[in-house]
Amino acid sequence: MIKVMIVDDQPLVREGLSTLLGLRAEIKVVGTAMDGKDALHKAVELLPDIILMDIRMPGVNGVEGTRLVKNSLPDVKVLILTTFNDSEYIFDALEEGANGYLLKDMPTDTIVQAILTVHHGGVVLPKEFTSQVLTELRMKNHTSQGELPKGLEGLSDREVEVLTHLGEGLNNKEIADTLFITEGTVKNHVSNVIQKLGLRDRTQAAIYAVRYGITTF
Numbered sequence: 001m002i003k004v005m006i007v008d009d010q011p012l013v014r015e016g017l018s019t020l021l022g023l024r025a026e027i028k029v030v031g032t033a034m035d036g037k038d039a040l041h042k043a044v045e046l047l048p049d050i051i052l053m054d055i056r057m058p059g060v061n062g063v064e065g066t067r068l069v070k071n072s073l074p075d076v077k078v079l080i081l082t083t084f085n086d087s088e089y090i091f092d093a094l095e096e097g098a099n100g101y102l103l104k105d106m107p108t109d110t111i112v113q114a115i116l117t118v119h120h121g122g123v124v125l126p127k128e129f130t131s132q133v134l135t136e137l138r139m140k141n142h143t144s145q146g147e148l149p150k151g152l153e154g155l156s157d158r159e160v161e162v163l164t165h166l167g168e169g170l171n172n173k174e175i176a177d178t179l180f181i182t183e184g185t186v187k188n189h190v191s192n193v194i195q196k197l198g199l200r201d202r203t204q205a206a207i208y209a210v211r212y213g214i215t216t217f
Helices: 011-022 036-046 062-072 084-095 108-119 127-141 157-167 172-179 183-197 202-211
Strands: 002-007 027-033 050-054 077-082 101-103
Touching: 002 011, 002 036, 002 108, 011 027, 011 108, 027 036, 036 050, 036 062, 050 062, 050 108, 062 077, 062 084, 077 084, 077 108, 084 101, 084 202, 101 108, 157 172, 157 183, 157 202, 172 183, 183 202
Parallel strands: 002 027, 002 050, 050 077, 077 101
Antiparallel strands: none
16 A cells, blocks of 8 residues: 655645545555645654645745655655646756656546556656646757757667656656566666766656657657
């Protein structure tokens, strides 16, 4: 059973999500919090597997809350809850260690699937919204899609393929099935990609892939 904590400043959202997710046999809602600071205090006590974290909250928002949680409890995974109006914060949260994000109005089944994906090592990056975020990010940074960072040329063709699939949010098993290789081989490629690009973990690798257009979006 996956232990989940819900963080949102609106009681109705917290209670509604708790009720809906609590109906699922594979999920146990262990607690709720009202902002990022509250989330850290309760996570230390409750040790959830995954935190659903609203990105825009008074007090300590989801970006800072993610940083606090990941610094103190690196094994706890964070899924950001967001809206189309919050795109400027998405990559900030991902770069602080969030394992993906969801739009708040997504169906419960989609949220449950995202929780399962993250629990099993995947990254949740909804394609349509990610494309929009990237467009805004490039406009903001005046970066063209054709500009690729240094270091990419150090990857083998297979490592680039693996990086591409990381950017699509696939876990090791899904990448292995797609490329017709073993999970162990995928794990080695992921480790090589992270090391060669000087990244922290697979989530940062996924962000890297999306940010620089190394995906099929």
